Amino acid sequence: MVGWLGVGGEHARPILLFTKYLQVQPKTVGKMNQYVWHVWHVWRAWSKRIVVHALLSILVLCAGCQTQISQSAFAHMASNASAAFAAAEATLRYEHAGKITSAYAESSFINYQSELSKLPQTLPAQSGAPHAQTLRHLLHVVAPALTAVAHPCLQASCGWRTQVAELAAASSALQKVSNS
């Protein structure tokens, strides 16, 4: 690439600059140079055709594989939310099992909250969303989980097990809808 800059005229030696860095023998330089010139002439003759065909093929491939290589915006958001609820559930369980401190859990829930709080507004607006009835049912399952994320119960006395169940339910519902 370095050697190509400054190429001009029929008698330029593009490969020479390159070989200074690679320390290649002069004999090989000659052969490489001939090869490069051959490729260059073929390129000049065919370039327009090659480029047009390549672009068309890429476009066709992209259109065809769009559905296979990426998800719809709705599925993507739903699956991220599902993972966040799963994390919230695990965090709550671990806190009560004594595997993390309450400070750790509190801090984690602040982050889950900022990730999930706008879900009821943003999720239905994504492209690829299912019809209204499915959405309503989904948001119905998600609502108590959102309350749990906003006010997680970190002491032994309150109903943390209910919260765990709500979070798990929201997570699996979102997971299911993102896979369908």
Add this chain to the structure above:
Amino acid sequence: MPEAIRWLYAMRDIMDAQLVTSDGVRIGRVADIEAEWRDDGTLVLTQIVTGPQALAGRVSEHLRPIARFLLRDRFEHTIPLDEVEQFGPTLRLKGKAEDYTVGQSDRWIAQHILRWIPGSES
């Protein structure tokens, strides 16, 4: 007299080189070089120029008048070429840091701004 070198190249040995004084202080980089036509027809390099206007001129000639209008030559400094003791990617100068106006902004900032921030002197 500068140390004898077989060939001196402006771009390689002078332009953009680091300016270091005899007491080891880095004061800046060469932004441009001034040359003068002598009466006998020779072109002689006379001064090293540093400063934002010279740098603006390096990026594009159109920026030079704009930079002059904004900065009014207040930050441009020159050093005569015979102050240079050694050429190369680093130019060693004969004098000490106080002898040159280049790099005075370091001292100005130290005196006027940094002394108000605790811990700057020790």
Add this chain to the structure above:
Amino acid sequence: MKQWLSLALGIMTATGGFLDAATIASAAQAGAQFGFGLIWAVLLATGALILLVEMAGRFTAVSEKTYADAIREHFGFKLYLIPLSAEIIAESLLLTAELGGIAIAISLFTGINWHFLFPVAALLVWLLVWRAPFSFIENAPATLGLLTIFFLVGIGLLGGPPHALWPTLWHPDIPQGQMATYLYLVAATLGATISPYLLFFYSSGAREEHWTWRSLALNRATAFIGMGFGCLGSIALVVLGGIVLRPLNITAGTLGEVGLAMARPMGIFGSLIFATVLFSTCLGAALEVVLAISYNIAQGFGWEWSEDKKPVEAARFNVTLTVFLLIALGIGLLGMDPLQIALLASTVIALFLPFSLAPFLIIMNDRTYLGTKTNGRFANIAMIFVLMLAFVVAIVSIPLLILSGGG
């Protein structure tokens, strides 16, 4: 002999450069979503990085000039502006993300909302660059970063990876619709690991340590051991993500979730070890990033610089450090999630990667600086390969970012 104790420079560069908020999150995410399927990308990135770091160190040891010095001197001011502008944008964003990481780490210990801790993190970093000598900056985060060893302990306590996970090492399991995310994580791993700021920092650090041509063996050892250590930590996180997070359907979208993978085998101790590692790697990274951009500017413009000099002796350099911390504070107060900012920064870095690395190929063959220690044939060919990789990453990162919806 004392120089061998400064192997810490390599480990610190690794702790702060290799492991930071972005790579911790993306490594855990990679493990959580694709098992071992991205380990090859980590290894490839490590190989490229070892090459680049060794070259940066060798260049500075022999020529006693830093990378930024060389770019300005060799290519002139105009071309120097290209990597400079890219670095200014990228490092401002990255610094904000790292300060966010420090704030989140402190938050995991105290339970305080990280938004309030953000200025505390900025102040901490400023105090260190203002007052601490280079050796402290180099050693302190590195020492804490050694705690990464506990990740391996955690993996051991979990009984190692389950049998089903091993095949993903050579045959990644990519579900329908996840290919764009997979490729995006590959590009993100490569782009986030091979960061030019590491090279500016390492090269300047070699000058701070007064390396000479006698330090070449030390440089080689530092590059291998330091980057190897970082790689090990990164892979350990991928494995932990695969073992603990994957079955729970957790994707490590926040930094706290990654700690759960350490909490399972080692309880509270494990989670706090993670928080400490997060703290030290983000602190190391923040220091490296702010120093790298300030070194770059000071060296490029020929100002006096060094962390071992008092602020009054290197006034413009220290002002630059302060200004960048203020810029990061400003961006951070806008409230964006640090991982989102890190993503943005990595994309900018990936876009400009070829332009930031290309000077290397040319500089490493310049006999004026390197005398007999210029690149051999192998190093040049390897470097060309890395550059081609950088071009590919630069071209695909934005399309993949769009296609995958941000990973």
